[in-house]
Amino acid sequence: MNIGIIGTGAIAEAVVIGLCTKEDPPERILLSPRNEQRATRLANKFANVSIAADNQAVLDESNLIFLAVRPQVADEVLTKLRFRDDQRVLSFMAGVSIDRLKEFVYPTQEVVRMNPLPAIARHEGPILMSPPSQEMAELFQDTGSLIQVEEEAQLETFCAVTGLMAPYFGLLDQCTRWLVSNGIDDSAAFDFVRALYESLGRTPQDSNDKDFGKVATEHATPEGFNEHALRELNRIGWYNDISDILSLLNRRLEGKASFEDRVTN
Ligand SMILES: NC(=O)c1ccc[n+]([C@@H]2O[C@H](COP(=O)([O-])OP(=O)(O)OC[C@H]3O[C@@H](n4cnc5c(N)ncnc54)[C@H](OP(=O)(O)O)[C@@H]3O)[C@@H](O)[C@H]2O)c1
Known part of the structure; x- marks a missing residue:
């Protein structure tokens, strides 16, 4: 070939x-x-x-x-x-x-x-x-x-999710900056966040039931830090906002929205 x-x-x-x-x-x-x-x-x-x-x-x-x-x-x-x-x-x-x-x-x-x-x-x-x-x-x-x-059309729908690559690194950057602003050394903060999210990225491969919701629950000890953070992020609408952003990107991929358009809520 x-x-x-x-x-x-x-x-x-x-x-x-x-x-x-x-x-x-x-x-x-x-x-x-x-x-x-x-x-x-x-x-x-x-x-x-x-x-x-x-x-x-x-x-x-x-x-x-x-x-x-x-x-x-x-x-x-x-x-x-x-x-x-x-x-x-x-x-x-x-x-x-x-x-x-x-x-x-x-x-x-x-x-x-x-x-x-x-x-x-x-x-x-x-x-x-x-x-x-x-x-x-x-x-x-x-x-x-x-x-x-x-x-x-499903190709475009999938593609919308690839628009969350930079926001993903934005999350890691926010965690690192927060650590540094609380007195942690720059390099140690970077190494910690990288190692944490690198291991999380591989975790679902071990899961046979293909259910990220279940993986999230498995990582949330009752009344622990993760359950606390998950509850608060849900309460302030963080995950709904993510869905709205994906819908906006999808409309853009379909030619029905432009870079100037914003999420309305
Ligand atoms: N980057 C990604 O992650 C990604 C993922 C999936 C799909 N895509 C798609 O892949 C395509 C390329 O994206 P890219 O990120 O690789 O962009 P890119 O780095 O800008 O590559 C486009 C290339 O086309 C060359 N080019 C421009 N005019 C040309 C001509 N007349 N004849 C031959 N080559 C010419 C450019 O040369 P010069 O550098 O000299 O201008 C450049 O090397 C896009 O359509 C994008 O939608 C990209």
Whole structure:
């Protein structure tokens, strides 16, 4: 399989690292020359990765094409290219529908959307895909937790939750700052918070019943600190606020809200 990638940016780099560090890496990956620095770094690192002369050369020499440019330039970049009907396309572009993609890549008919995350480089994190595809599932096997959904709209629904990555680190930052403001050394505060949340991140893997509510209860000793904090956060509506924010992000992904919109309550 010859893979070609249009747009050698942050997510393309993470995907290439993830695929090339698998036990059975792809035979060949051909990168578009832009971003030159990133493409050169990848080509120097992996023997099966090389750089094409231009975007059309990527297409001409590949049968599976990854689209990894920003949605804002999709029109300008993709309408200049000539695709073939024997190719398959995997798009990482957020918010660009399969119908729209099929117009861009005509006469290619096989188009799949995927939402990998930077942790794919470490073979971690969720990898969303729609529609399900056995070929892509086999290719991305062992590079993270693959979640395949039939309905494209569900991809956007899942994507809303990825908007809580920065807020998650914001929570860790708040805990660290609070410790420091209460006399704890900066470095010790950072190490403590990192170790605590790192261990929590792995905890649900041990749980067979796939119920985070139950995991929360298991961590809340009756009348202990955790039950106290959980009760107060519920009482002040913290978790309802999170749902409202997810709904706002989901509306944005559906094109019904913009960055300027706020949560109303
Ligand atoms: N980052 C993520 O975590 C993530 C996750 C899932 C999906 N995505 C999606 O993946 C896509 C890329 O995101 P990103 O974060 O990787 O963005 P990025 O780092 O900005 O990568 C986009 C790349 O496209 C290149 N490019 C721009 N114009 C081009 C052209 N005419 N021909 C070829 N390449 C061109 C850019 O080159 P220059 O650097 O020279 O401008 C840049 O390297 C987006 O559509 C995004 O929605 C991203």
